[in-house]
Amino acid sequence: MPIDVLSANLASPALGFFALGVIATRMKSDLSFPEQAAKALSIYLLIAIGFKGGVKLRAEGFTSELMLGVTAGLFLAITLPLIAYAILRWFTPVSTIDAAAVAAHYGSVSVVTFVAATAFLSAMGESSEGFMITLLAIMEVPAILIGIYLARRGGASTGNHRFIDSLTHGPVILLIGAAAVGCATGEAGMAQLEGFLVTPFLGVLALFLLDMGIVAARRIGELKKAGLRLLAFGMIMPLIGGSLGVLTGTAIGLTVGGVTLLGVLAASASYVAAPAAIREAVPDANPALSLGLALGVTFPFNLIVGIPLIYTAAQLLA
Incomplete structure (x- = not known):
């Protein structure tokens, strides 16, 4: 990874505020963010990224590249949870049900990681295809459904989740709706x-990541009993997903920015849509494992190392 790319990422004010949230929490500070403010x-970030993506999508039009992108997104959303499940069952001591639940989180995507990646690309002077926001919305759902299927096949009790619940989840509705507008x-x-x-976007992102730093630091404590293998999975899986995303994006001819965003989506893990769906559908699963890994390990890993690493790989393959 070129040192200037990593330096540019580490010098980001938004990343600095994330670090501030982590440090303050580990120091036992009473710093906290009001839930409604968070x-x-x-909501602001989802509307901003969705609206801007919709404007770019209109400018580019509905093309064959869009259909290729959708196909690539679906391929990754189906493949990644199966890879994650296989690794968890082979490499870690977690149960079949917990492996399925974690796999659902790692096959789905993180909106905030995507937003951070768009800010990083803007700082690097890179643009991306307008339909990337469409892929973000599409890639949230399939992995959740696959995870639920794997868990129930492994003996999990039946919950109350329905397919329509994933499609009508708040962040998905906001992204699709804002993109449509x-x-x-x-x-x-x-x-x-x-x-x-546009103008306030980076400032709002910095405030949001301050809150995410606080939440992530609290989640780290939940993984103390998980074992080193499970913690290693939280860093190995984004490398696998990011690599597959970069190779797929390059194969279908995306720009460097587009390849980077697809790689970041594939490397990320959901801690919003997937936890809500899995909690309802697979009540037997341990949410501390999934959320602790996704938010306490993979999210900061991608924020600090994953995004610039994926960007560098996209440049090399372009």
Whole structure:
């Protein structure tokens, strides 16, 4: 990884605020974020990234590249949870049900990691295809359904989750809805909202990552009894997923920015949509394992090392 790419990422104010949240929590500080404020920041980020993606999608049009991208996204969303499940069953001591639950999280995607990657690409002066936001929405659901199937095949009790519940999950609705509004209004709509959705974006991201740093530091404690193999999985799986995403994006001819975002999506792990769905559908699974790994290990790993590493790989293969 070129030192200038890593240095640019480490010098990001947003990453600095994430580190501040982690350090403050580990120092037993009472620093905390009001729950409603954190939700408001999350809503803003989802609307901003969805709207901007929709505007870019309208400018590019519905092309064969879009269909290739959708196919690639579905391929990754189906393949990654199966790979994660196989590694967990072979390499770690977790049960079949917990392996299925963790696999669902690692096959699904992290919206916040995607947002951080778009900010990183902007700092690097790179653009990406407008339909990447579409892939983000598409890749959230299949892995969750596969994880539920694997868990139930392994003897998990039947929960209350339905397929429609994944499609109507709040973040998915916001992303798709904001992208639809952006696609419908195009550049004219962007001109009206630029001062709200573009200029403050990095500042809002910094505040949100401060809260994420606090939450991530708290989750680390839940993994003390998990064992080194499970902790290693939290760093090995993003490397596998990121590599597969970069190779897939390069194969279908995406730009460096597009390859980077697809790689980041494949490397990320869900800690919003997947936990909500798995909690309802697989109540026998231990949520501390899935959330602790996704948020306490994989999220900071991708934020600090994964994104610049994937970007470097995309540049080398371009």
